[in-house]
Amino acid sequence: MVSAGEGRRSVTVLGATGSVGLATVDLLERHSALFEVEAVVAHSDAAGLAAVARRLGARRAVVADATAKPELDAALEGSGVTTAAGLSAVIDAAAIPVDWTMAAISGAVGLTATIAAVRRGGAVALATKECLVCAGAAFMREVGAAGATLLPVDSEHNALLQALGGQSVDAVEAMTLTASGGPFRTWDAARIARARPEDALRHPTWSMGAKITIDSATLMNKGLEVIEAFHLFGVEAARLRVVVHPQSVIHGLVAFRDGAVTAGLASPDMRVPIAHALGHPGRLDTPAARVDLARLGAMTFEEPDLARFPALRLALEALAAGGGAPAVLNAANEIAVAAFLARRIAFGGIADLVEQTLSDAAGRGLTGEPATVDEALALDAEARALATARLPGHALPAH
Incomplete structure (x- = not known):
């Protein structure tokens, strides 16, 4: 692994300008004494990436879109940050031997880059759905072959990991992922069918990118997460459940065969699961709002309506x-x-x-x-x- 100085861990952030990436950047800034950033990668947002590289003191900044490199070079002139562009440069950055990688690039390039990070070993915090939805079995074989540590950062999967508490999945009766229900939870089918993009982008609890926000409105996101859980935990589909929980405080529940149920609770803030992965096996402080059950008052749950949300x-x-x-x-x-x-x-x-x-x-x-x-x-x-x-x-x- 790259030496990051005494007591410091080396880090690469793939997808540094997206919502997950920026939440990671915030935590790295808050705990700068613990981490040294080797590389930051983005698709085409050269200005945003340059700002992130300067904030974190990164050694390297890479854009997948080669046409964005002149802007990146100009924005980082005099900073000492090395720049590169193109798919091969993204893969090279992902393959740099570091202690911890945030994998938060979507699409085919995200899958390829995450595989490169996995193959060099170390810890990989996974926020790229394509890895498990599109290539689940093949991807998990790569993880096993490399001896990499895979740490889920989706709030639901991270909650399940924590609720599992190191127990074998053989002891698990069911795993339940929660869904907020999205902006159309109470709409009838006819109204949902007429929804406009601006309606679907008004998520009631989470602040996310446009694609995942639309997926939350259709509940496709929850379906993709069930597929991911199938591969992450090795639990067959019959033991995976979805329940709608509008308050978005409980993110995942594990029911054991003895009747006990454990749950992962947190405010709807991505910095909580990211901090768990970043600090693993320890814990990091975060500024996320704390769960106050008395103030919350009540939590509700309902079955997902597969007719309205096909x-x-x-x-x-x-x-x-x-x-x-x-x-x-x-x-x-x-x-x-x-x-x-x-x-x-x-x-x-x-x-x-x-x-x-x-x-x-x-x-x-x-x-x-x-x-x-x-x-x-x-x-x-x-x-x-x-x-x-x-x-x-x-x-x-x-x-």
Whole structure:
């Protein structure tokens, strides 16, 4: 590992300008005496990345979009920070031997970069869904082969990890992930179908990027998290549950076979699970609001409505089908969400497009589970092409 000075741990942040990345940056600043930042990586936000690099005193700053490098160079002139750009530079940065890596880059480049981080060993804090949704079995084999430590930072998976308390999953009767229900929890189906992007982006409890916020509105995000939990914990689908919990205080529950249930509670602040991963196996202070049960007064729970939120149903069906279905689901959903945000399709068209793409993929025999990361990326590309071909059939009428 890179020497980071006496008592300090070396760190790389992949996806440093996104919501998870910036929460990580905040914690690294607050605990600067404990960490030394080797590299920070972003997709194309050169100005934001330069600001992060300066704040953290990073040695290297890398943008995936090569066209953004001149802006990055200008913003970091005289800082002493080394710059680079392009996919190969991102992978090189991810492969730098450090003690801890935050993997928070979405998309295919995120999967490739996270694999590079895993292969060099050390601790990898995982916030890139594609790794487990698109290439779960292959990805977990890479983790095992490298002897890497995988630390989930999604609030739900992190809560489950903490609630599990080091117990074997053989002792677990069920694991439950909670969902806020999103902005449309109380809307009827007809109103949900007419929702606009600005409606779907008004999440009631979390502040996140646009893609994940839309996924929370459709409940697809919760379905993807169930698929991730399946691979992370090695618990079969029949022992995984989803419950809607609007207060977003309980993030995950573990029910043991003796009848005991443990739960992970925290305010809806991503710095809590990130701090758990960053401080592992110790603990770090955070400025997150503390859970005050007396002030909260009550917590409520309800079953998810799979009729009003068919995206969750599709994700659960994809997990049950196995093979390549989860990868196709994820790829089609990304195409659908981007189209919705661009006002090309209706909100109700997101799940419809995903369902049709899953059917098309099955019809073409794209059902085998990817044996390698490269196979997962190839399947992802094929599924995106199928979904894109279906888009005209869901186009909104011109005004």
